[in-house]
Structure formats: C-alpha cells, structure tokens
Amino acid sequence: MDPKELYKYEYAKKMLETELQILINEFERKHGYMPVEHVKSRIKTNESIRKKLEGRGYEYTTDNIMKHVSDVVGIRIVVSFLSDVYDVVSMIAKSTNILIKKRKDYIKEPKDSGYSSYHLIVLVPIYLEGYVEYVTAEIQVRTVAMDFWASLDHKIRYKFHEEIPFDVQKAMQEYALDIQELDRKMYEMNKIMSKYEKE
Numbered sequence: 001m002d003p004k005e006l007y008k009y010e011y012a013k014k015m016l017e018t019e020l021q022i023l024i025n026e027f028e029r030k031h032g033y034m035p036v037e038h039v040k041s042r043i044k045t046n047e048s049i050r051k052k053l054e055g056r057g058y059e060y061t062t063d064n065i066m067k068h069v070s071d072v073v074g075i076r077i078v079v080s081f082l083s084d085v086y087d088v089v090s091m092i093a094k095s096t097n098i099l100i101k102k103r104k105d106y107i108k109e110p111k112d113s114g115y116s117s118y119h120l121i122v123l124v125p126i127y128l129e130g131y132v133e134y135v136t137a138e139i140q141v142r143t144v145a146m147d148f149w150a151s152l153d154h155k156i157r158y159k160f161h162e163e164i165p166f167d168v169q170k171a172m173q174e175y176a177l178d179i180q181e182l183d184r185k186m187y188e189m190n191k192i193m194s195k196y197e198k199e
C-alpha cells in the first residue's frame, strides 16, 4: 500500500481500540460482568492485501484496497460464552461512533471449512484537519473455543498453502462440530451457575 495512505488505517485502528475499550468497560460497569477474555488488533500485511486483491482479479492499488479490502484494520474480540458474542455485538451496534455496514453470522451458518465467528464490517470516523473521513474495518467476535479452532485452522492453511489434504479437512470439520457442542454445554453450565448465584 502507498505508505502515504497507511496513516488513515492506523488512526482508524486506534479509534476502534479506544471506542471498544470504553464500551467493554461500560458493559462491565453496568452489568457487573466482564464478557471479554481478550481483544487483539492488527493492520493487514501488504503481502496479505496483495494476495486478497489479486485472488479477486484486482490490481494492487490504493484505490482498490479502499474499495475491495474491508479488513485492512481487523479487531478480534474473544469472549467466554456463546451468549456473550451476541451481547458484545449488540453493545457495538449501540455505539454512535461505530457504524455497522454489514453483519456476517458464521455461528448460525458456519463456513464449509467449519469456521465459526460473528463478523461485523464497520465504518469508523477519523478526525482529520477540518473534516471527518470514514474508514472500513472488520470486527470478529468469537468464543475462546472458536478461537482455538480458528488458530489451528490458520496454521494448517499456512502450512499447506490452501491445498489442505482431504483427511485434515474432514478432521477439522468434525472438530468444529465438537467445538459447537462444547460451546453449547459451557453456555448451559454458565446458566446453571447464574441460577446458583441468584439463590
């Protein structure tokens, strides 16, 4: 990417990190409960941006990056329980500083690989001299279990350069179902725990 444009993504990442931190703190203050295990943010590498654009038949230009790559700024919010995913998503939806452009619920409809997460494509304002610009970013919200699966899957994809052997694909699809079941059980257990806490 033209380094002259990179600063906008850096500003957007900072804005989003700050806004999310405030929202999460506010959530904890109001509900007396912290749903978030950790938050990670990154700026996509030039190599990865180029791969994505070229894979879709676009030239690597600043204009194409802005139009066709929505995750140059990426934030991942990892939560404890399934219900926390949806609480965090509605918390973000209430923010007046983050505008939701698109929602992708890969928890209700996992990808063929087994990948499961809730994605939000958002617009973040950055305040420049005398004007405001909106930068696109991606927020991924997932449970610890989904994150565990996705990080192994990421390593597998890196190792096999997307040509994943059939038996590995099958095993990962099966483990994705195990993860779904585990998340459901943990959610139920958390509900039982809350019942005891109220008594």
Ligand code: 0O2
Pocket: 044, 048, 052, 070, 071, 104, 111, 113, 114, 115, 119, 149, 150, 151, 153, 154
């Ligand atoms: P990286 O290395 O994480 O940056 P679209 O919105 O459809 O135009 P896009 O961006 O492909 O295009 O959307 P998608 O598929 O909703 O989300 C892409 C991101 O989700 C990926 O970014 C991954 O972070 C994650 N993801 C999607 N599918 C999988 C999967 O099967 N396994 C894993 N581990 N992660 C997945 P990048 O740019 O591919 O990679």
